[in-house]
Amino acid sequence: MVNTLPQSTPKQAKAGIKEPNQETLLTPRFYTTDFEAAASLNVFAQETELKAMLAEMRADYNRHHFVRDETFEQSWEHIDEESRRVFIDYLERSCISEFSGFLLFKELSRRLKERNPLLSEIFHLMARDEARHAGFLNKAMGDFKLSLDLASVTKTRTYTFFPIEWVIYTVYLSEKIGYWRYIIIYHHLQKHPEKQFYPIFRFFESWCQDENRHGDIFKALLRCLPTSRSASTQLKLWNNWKAKLWSRFFLLSVFATHTLTVHERASFYYLLGLEPTEFDRQVVRKTNETAGRAFPVMLNTEHPKFFPLLQRCSDYNLKLVEVDRSSQPKVVKLLRKLPLAIAIIWNLLLVYLIKPIDTEALRFTVR
Ligand SMILES: [Fe+2]
Numbered sequence: 460m461v462n463t464l465p466q467s468t469p470k471q472a473k474a475g476i477k478e479p480n481q482e483t484l485l486t487p488r489f490y491t492t493d494f495e496a497a498a499s500l501n502v503f504a505q506e507t508e509l510k511a512m513l514a515e516m517r518a519d520y521n522r523h524h525f526v527r528d529e530t531f532e533q534s535w536e537h538i539d540e541e542s543r544r545v546f547i548d549y550l551e552r553s554c555i556s557e558f559s560g561f562l563l564f565k566e567l568s569r570r571l572k573e574r575n576p577l578l579s580e581i582f583h584l585m586a587r588d589e590a591r592h593a594g595f596l597n598k599a600m601g602d603f604k605l606s607l608d609l610a611s612v613t614k615t616r617t618y619t620f621f622p623i624e625w626v627i628y629t630v631y632l633s634e635k636i637g638y639w640r641y642i643i644i645y646h647h648l649q650k651h652p653e654k655q656f657y658p659i660f661r662f663f664e665s666w667c668q669d670e671n672r673h674g675d676i677f678k679a680l681l682r683c684l685p686t687s688r689s690a691s692t693q694l695k696l697w698n699n700w701k702a703k704l705w706s707r708f709f710l711l712s713v714f715a716t717h718t719l720t721v722h723e724r725a726s727f728y729y730l731l732g733l734e735p736t737e738f739d740r741q742v743v744r745k746t747n748e749t750a751g752r753a754f755p756v757m758l759n760t761e762h763p764k765f766f767p768l769l770q771r772c773s774d775y776n777l778k779l780v781e782v783d784r785s786s787q788p789k790v791v792k793l794l795r796k797l798p799l800a801i802a803i804i805w806n807l808l809l810v811y812l813i814k815p816i817d818t819e820a821l822r823f824t825v826r
């Protein structure tokens with residue numbers, strides 16, 4: 460049974476400018492990295508692949524895609540207040556996440572210009588795509604007379620430092636999970652056009668191809684990762700024990716964040732006629748399969764305990780949010796939240812310990 464939690468109405472700073480939602484562990488993050496290490500990445504082993512991807516990025520297939528046509532020119536007053544609130548929340552979250560990609564790619568492009576012009580141009584073109592995505596989402600928020608002041612978000616948001624290796628793993632996964640999220644919603648609404656209450660969903664098919672291309676670029680970068688900073692050992696990281704542990708860790712972090720977020724925002728999925736748990740599981744399964752082509756291991760999502768344990772984490776998380784929103788004194792809240800947080804970590808550990816699937820071994824068997 461999925462609970463939806465009552466949420467506060469969107470805060471407004473100035474007329475029409477929405478104050479961003481509070482940052483939590485589950486809100487999309489802004490990243491910074493070791494740009495020196497990024498510049499010294501030796502991409503020689505994947506140069507042909509990366510040049511082919513650069514050509515695709517230059518072709519810019521979605522150049523004319525993000526144009527607001529006449530379907531946007533109408534009043535949205537008929538959408539009730541609660542639906543409006545959950546939809547704006549979805550738009551905001553997506554916009555922040557796209558904008559976070561834009562900022563990181565733009566900075567990587569700038570810092571790599573002299574030392575790695577090939578990667579610099581690729582990052583520049585990926586930043587172009589993410590800026591389009593974020594802008595399109597922000598304009599959609601504008602239809603509800605609210606938009607984000609992205610320039611001020613850039614200054615006020617906390618930036619999380621990730622070493623370049625972590626950036627490559629997490630961005631690869633967030634691009635691929637983004638692809639699956641967009642395409643699953645798109646296909647669902649193709650079958651249920653009566654649930655398409657706003658035209659942005661019609662744009663998801665070509666939009667998600669951008670994310671897919673970005674993911675493929677990061678897959679090539681994954682293969683360039685050195686085990687140490689020495690170029691001669693580069694190809695080894697792909698299939699050693701460390702890469703396997705990291706792959707499991709990043710897969711689980713991305714899937715757990717997804718499960719918890721989808722259930723926290725279940726009402727948005729009901730609005731689209733999607734069952735949140737089913738949607739979440741479909742996205743996790745598909746992303747896991749895709750990642751199996753890039754990582755040396757993938758998670759065993761078909762293990763009988765895999766989804767029930769994640770579901771338990773989500774249930775504890777919903778209780779945690781409920782405590783957080785209560786009006787109890789801070790100390791009482793902390794005491795009530797602590798066992799819930801421990802229970803989430805414990806259950807995540809149990810998922811982590813489920814034996815993963817060795818994708819390298821599978822590559823040599825006929826499926
Ligand atoms: Fe994007």
Ligand SMILES: [Fe+2]
Nearest residue numbers: 634669670673
């Ligand atoms: Fe992307």
